[in-house]
Each structure stands twice: as structure tokens, then as C-alpha cells.
Amino acid sequence: MTVYLNGKYLPRDAAMVSAFDRGFVFADGVYEVIRAYEGRFFGMEWHMKRLRRSLSELLIRNVEVEPLAEVSNRLLSENGLTTGDATVYIQVTRGTAPRAHIFPDSETRPTVFAAASPFEAPQHLWTDGAKAILVPEIRWARCDIKTVALVANVMASQKAKEAGAKEALFVRDGAITEGAHTNFCAVFDGVLQTAPLSNYILPGLTRKVVLEMCAEMDIPVREFPIFADQLKDADEAMILGTTTEVMPIVQIDEMMIRGGKPGPLTRKLQEAYVRRTRKALE
Ligand SMILES: Cc1ncc(COP(=O)(O)O)c(C=O)c1O
Missing domain, CATH: 3.20.10.10 (D-amino Acid Aminotransferase, subunit A, domain 2)
Known part of the structure; x- marks a missing residue:
């Protein structure tokens, strides 16, 4: 399984996030789940819009949301999911920084993760x-x-x-x-x-x-x-x-x-x- 983490496509087990990631420490992050039917996403633009809004409400800045639609497509291809039922999960956190409730300094890069999975319809x-x-x-x-x-x-x-x-x-x-x-x-x-x-x-x-x-x-x-x-x-x-x-x-x-x-x-x-x-x- 190939996943996406901070700009790189990696084997699942090679995708590592710091134990000081604010997603891990504070659940300081947002996500989306997008459904694909035969390799085509339903409502991708709408999901991206909701992701932008979630990020904006939490004041998580410096995230390029636009390319995540293309990342999602590539994850389907890389994982042999261009046919059948699948989902893509996208998660963005405020990034890795020493533990403190207040926001980390403005250079801290958000963590961006995405993974595709086959979906079994109920x-x-x-x-x-x-x-x-x-x-x-x-x-x-x-x-x-x-x-x-x-x-x-x-x-x-x-x-x-x-x-x-x-x-x-x-x-x-x-x-x-x-x-x-x-x-x-x-x-x-x-x-x-x-x-x-x-x-x-x-x-x-x-x-x-x-x-x-x-x-x-x-x-x-x-x-x-x-x-x-x-x-x-x-x-x-x-x-x-x-x-x-x-x-x-x-x-x-x-x-x-x-x-x-x-x-x-x-x-x-x-x-x-x-x-x-x-x-x-x-
Ligand atoms: C709490 C909650 N409400 C509603 C929904 C349904 O939202 P959507 O139709 O966009 O998947 C979800 C989906 O994950 C959810 O987690």
C-alpha cells in the first residue's frame, strides 16, 4: 500500500509522523473521507471546500488544499483502486512542535497525510x-x-x-x-x-x-x-x-x-x- 505524507508517496510502513505531532498530542487536526466509484470521486470539490473551511475555523494555515484532489487520484492508481469501490482519507494537523497548547511558531509546517483503501459496500x-x-x-x-x-x-x-x-x-x-x-x-x-x-x-x-x-x-x-x-x-x-x-x-x-x-x-x-x-x- 502506498500512502501520501508531506509531499511524498511512500510505502505504508515507511510513513512516519513524530510523537510530537499535534494531531497525536492534542487531536489538533481535521480530516475528510471521499468516496470513489470505479475510480471516480463523488463530490471531490465539495470535500475540498469543507476541508478548507475546517482548516480555516481552526486557523491552520499554509496548507495547499488544491493539489490534494490530484494526490487522491494518484493514490487510487498506485493502489490498484481505479475500479470498484474505494475511499480516500485525508488528514491535516497543525504539525510537529514542542508540546504547548498555544499555536507553534508560524514556520511550523502542517502535517498532510492521505491514504486510499478499498471499500466494502454494506x-x-x-x-x-x-x-x-x-x-x-x-x-x-x-x-x-x-x-x-x-x-x-x-x-x-x-x-x-x-x-x-x-x-x-x-x-x-x-x-x-x-x-x-x-x-x-x-x-x-x-x-x-x-x-x-x-x-x-x-x-x-x-x-x-x-x-x-x-x-x-x-x-x-x-x-x-x-x-x-x-x-x-x-x-x-x-x-x-x-x-x-x-x-x-x-x-x-x-x-x-x-x-x-x-x-x-x-x-x-x-x-x-x-x-x-x-x-x-x-
Ligand atoms: C459526525 C458526522 N456527521 C455526518 C457525517 C456525514 O457527512 P458526509 O455526508 O459528508 O460524509 C459524517 C461523516 O463522516 C460524520 O462524521
């Missing part, structure tokens, strides 16, 4: 739907920045796994913000509802694409908090993400949604999403 969960659990929101108040400080998401995801669930949904002040690695939607009387963009959720590309598709297909949308105690009235539920795509949620904790079967609106959006993401291949 076909059975797309078909049959998945289970989710509710967990208390314990994350910070800037979930709109895609930082590598993911320990709350890690704890929640592990809890979900141990409960036989695919996703953990965070509940803040009674309302579901989002999942540990996805955005969340529910359907009430034909209206697709999802939390509004705020500092408490990541602005997901998949969420954005789904809302655009709803507009195209005349599906009414309500960007408004979904309260956990409303879930019993939900006709359908789904989670959205770059690798998750549009995944039906058929059970939340012990509660079955729509008798445990994916609903018609979810199916419609899944099909539209597949058409949209694979369109580049036609």
Missing part, C-alpha cells in the same frame, strides 16, 4: 435496514468542524456495536443532532425532517445531496430538530453519509420503525442517490 444494510441506538450528546459545541477529535464518536460507536447496532444517534436537550458518523432524517406524514445546520452537526455532503434530490422530486423537507420522544410517530428513518449513503434505520433502541421494514420514501432516495453517485460512470 449491501445487506442498504437492503434490510439497520438498527441505531440513542446516546447522550457529550461532544463539544463545534461539531460543524470535521476535526479528528473523535473520541466521543468512538465511544458512542463502540456502544452501538455492542448493542448490535450500526449507528449511535446523539441526543442533545431531547433532540437528535446526528449520528456518530452520519446525519439523521426521519419521515413524518410524507415530510422528510432533519436537524437544521448549526454548530451541533456536521454539514454532510450526503445530507446536502439528499435535500437537493427531495427538491427535485417534490418531497417536502423540514429542517427542524427531531425530538427523541417523536420517534414513535416516525413513518421512516434513515442515516446519511459518504460511505453509509442512504441507509434505512428500522429500529432505534427497542422501538421498531415501520415494523422493521425500510419505507417507500427511503427507497426512492436510495435509488436516486445511487443514480446520482454513479452518474459520472455513464
